[in-house]
Amino acid sequence: MAAPCNEAPLVVHLIYRLDFGGLENLMVERINRMPADAYRHAVVCLTGYTDFSKKITRPGVDLYSLGKKSGLSLGTHAALWKLLRKLKPAVLHSYNLSAIEYAPAALLAGVPVRVNGAHGRDAADPQGRNRKHNFLRRMMVPFYDCCYANSADMLEWNRTIIGVPAHKSRLLANGIDSDKFRPAAGDRSDAFFAAGCIVIGTVGRIQDVKDHATLVDAFVQLLDRMPEQRAQLRLAIVGDGPLLEKLRARVAAAGIADQVWLPGSRTDIADILRGLDIFAMSSIAEGTPGSALEAMASGLPVVGTRVGGIPEVIADGVTGLLVPASDPAAMAQALERYARSPAMAREHGAAGRERVQRHYNMNAMVAGYQSMYDTLCERKTSFRKNIKSCVES
Template identity: 45%
Template sequence: MTIDHDRRRPRDGQGSRPLIAHILYRLDVGGLENILVELVRGSVHHGFRHVVVCLADYDEAFRRRLPDGVPVHALHKPPGWGLGTQWRLYRLLCQLRPDVVHTSNLAALECQPVAALSGVPGRVHAEHGWDMADLDGTRWRYRWLRRALSPWVQRHVTVSRHLAEYLTERVRIPKRRVRHIYNGVDTKRYRAARRSSEEDSGQGGVLVIGTVGRLTAVKDQATLIRAFARLRERFSAKRGDLRLVVIGSGPEEQSLRALAAELDVADAVELTGNCTDVATRLAAFDVFALPSLAEGIPVTVLEAMASGLPVVASRVGGLPELVEEGVTGTLVPAGDPEQLCDGLAGYLQEPHRRSLEGAAGRRRAVEHFSVEAMVGAYESLYRELLAPPARSGSVARKG
């Protein structure tokens, strides 16, 4: 049997561009999913083709954000290990014959052995962050699972230095197989709004505090609503000028509405549901808040920074890598409404900080977190994995 080592030639024989198969649990509104869309959009015209495989299913409206011609497959995985799903995935990969499989987060990591057994030559796994099941990465079972499946993975990608240290120091994956690639944002789509001098000086009336994210326990919007209620109590004279906008949907929506009513702030809290034009809504905010209990490199914070907003966020995960204390925003302990209230109050008491820190955040997003830099880093990684093996005669001797 002859083995073709020239991995630059697509395995499926379709054209000359390698095929990347992205595997994730579900394609729906979320940070990881936004990054996937941006990655596909950015590289689809630069030498790669893409296909998306959802272990569960997908949201049709979100699927339409992908470029035309990018297929999406759903395997309808039931809860649990799902051996039947793995068999369907094996058959699908044998049919698609991708050149690289790119899995995302722990739920898709178990697909790496299937990819290897189906003959996929390039295998990447990306870690985007943790959830309520393992807020700080301390659960032994999940560390063991990552370590056990790591031999099937050629490159582990982390979106933050925090996650890279977790993989190398606590999971004990060799550093040479861990690659750090920051998430990126379209800084042309998200731009700083032009605010009047009256607004910059704090005389412009309503102060809008906003957040974007799925309404789930790990995002902890409940702490933000409690902090907002304290803020209205503390600045009772300006009570009518303070508003909170929560963009997103999810299982916590009804409990958050009930909490706002219980704290007597329902008249000033707007829960919008999902939004198709987040950039426009961000342009109407004065301060962005993210009270999460755990995070990787959240896309919503990058979008807020690119929009010229100061960010008040929890000091968890990769957030300290984004928010520079006193320069682009404020970091506070997670789950503490009082300290979150203090952080927000600073932008009410010193309104000039909004424009100063917002402008600094915009510069930081443009310089370090562009979608172009992210796409370029992933493209380089794919090419590295698909490069033909070096011939022994061309390897230079060590002096």
Template identity: 40%
Template sequence: MMTAQPRRRIVHVVYRFGVGGLENVVVQLINCLPADQFEHVVLSLTSVSDFRNRVMQPDVQFIELHKPPGHAIPLYPRIFRLLREVRPDVLHTCNLAALEIAPLAWLARVPLRVHAEHGWDAHDPKGESRRYQQVRKLYKPFVSHYVAVSEEINTYLSRVIGVPVHERSLIANGVDTDHFSPASGSRVAVQGCPFDLEKHWLVGTVGRLQTVKNQPLLARAFVSLLRSHPEAMDRMRLVVVGEGPLRAEIEDILSRAGVRQLAWLAGSRDDVAEILRSLRCFVLPSQAEGTSCTLQEAMASGLPVVATAVGGTSDLVEPNVTGKLVPPDDEAAMADAIWSLFGSAEKAAIFGRMARDRAVKRFRLDDMVARYGQLFSGESVSQEHRPK
């Protein structure tokens, strides 16, 4: 009789487990990696939100440390003890805020320490901060293997941090192209949406309302477009999905322009796929990105996209094939790009079909999960980084 192999235990470390792209990747990995091969613990340095309800696996442990602002040094003894108690086979840290746990995991003799870089913060949108570069270099000896979600980040890890090719993998985020799929036939009304989907042309975005996502840029572009083309006021409507500290600023921009009634600020939603199918155009106004999950979801939903040319977005959007790329913080260029799609249903439809085709061929969720599964199994990791 064959003895069943024990499951490999993964501790996923994030700054906060809430709505977000990297957190969505963690959820996808937990739900899709083979349950008979892996078990999971989610360690949040701060808090765990209702986003945990998206995890479908029944035996996942969630731990929140409620770290105050600043360094996690006061929590180091507790984190070390926790790692010794949990005894993970794999530590999976996400972004710079979680990287400082890698040395503790090394001390706790965690065999495999994988660090994923998903993108930059608003205060360092191009990864140019010398301080953060030095921090990454300082922690590099304690990381077994790196994951970059975009070519830009992969190049950064190589040239700036000095991570050799055999210690890093480029794994783009994946999207469930069955769940996120184009509208078939007439668009179906979305609960709470105040607009007529047959009459109105909806342009929208999805994401946390925080500085790096820069939704106020879209609000300003929307206002600018309506001022330049007042005839669009009969049909064009704005949809902003997400919650966060920028909500008041977005509302103020729209209210001062007298177009607040032409926008729906939907808040945090669990029906993003349905909302995307109600749109005619998706906009990503970010200041910085790794590989945007919501952009991939919009493309899989068959939407033409307008996006700022930052980070890994240029890897996803092919200009004048799947959508339009515009300079960051350029509301006039963004308004012009949206107007061009509003004015040409044929062009928008072609871009949408090409976006869907690109998503299906290049951003398959199964491919992403398989790559991480191989990595978490230790198959891609140099032996020199394993504790003796």
């Protein structure tokens, strides 16, 4: 089932939906940046994809949609099996719980290496306590060669709660392009916001797990806490998702529509970040948050919730401030500290960029994933001589 010796092995990335999001963005970055002579790539979407797919700039990356319906959808397993038999990949790389159940189909299709990544948990189960979901995760472990995590918090949960053995466990931290995401040269860009504004912003898919409602409530409280600067305060929530219209209605009902920017999905995130003063993350569950790393690389202080991998990224009181999840008052208080002290905001922002450059390097992330593929392919050659191409370059 391996690629011919004159062709790089194929990695099939199996994802629920290819749309605006941190997981999706970093997956695309890895595909674009991994050496072409190391691996080829294809992306299979269980449900579908949007124009976000155009961010894949590497030539020769095929995109497939299985049109999965809600529920068990046994036909999707059969469709994937059929597609994998046709593509003959060396590696199936599935992402999160939504794609974890398809490893048996890959095994039956003859895919020699199977990998699942834990990049975060759902809003309905932020602590990972859902017995049904965890039972499925445990049932799938034997079908995978590696179940990695992108944060130490998720790695420990994988090992202790799901029971992923050490030889199948690996930590692969996110990486950020600190050349693309960089501080504004001189004064902050005023391309998006009027001069003199104090702009708080966030970037991410508008869905339950991000809890943007808490951020909006915190901003309302911040306006009350800073009446003398109320006219200068702005909130930017950038991203698309199923709750966007509901969030717009919440903003309108609060009477703050003229101070909140909700543009939907954007492709100029690096430029937008250079127009912010403070970055905020109100998530109730996270892996390693790529959006926070992008903000830090852009020289912004980050106010984030104390959940999942966020405390691993944000050094409290050094690069940002940590607050409890679903606590608008605590978030408003933290945002006020930065709004009232631009000097502290700049100091923490500079420390955040240095932290990203030291610990969350994009090249290191890409190399880490390539090393995982290499190691697993080489290990499987002792049983499958026909995937020798995985370790030859």
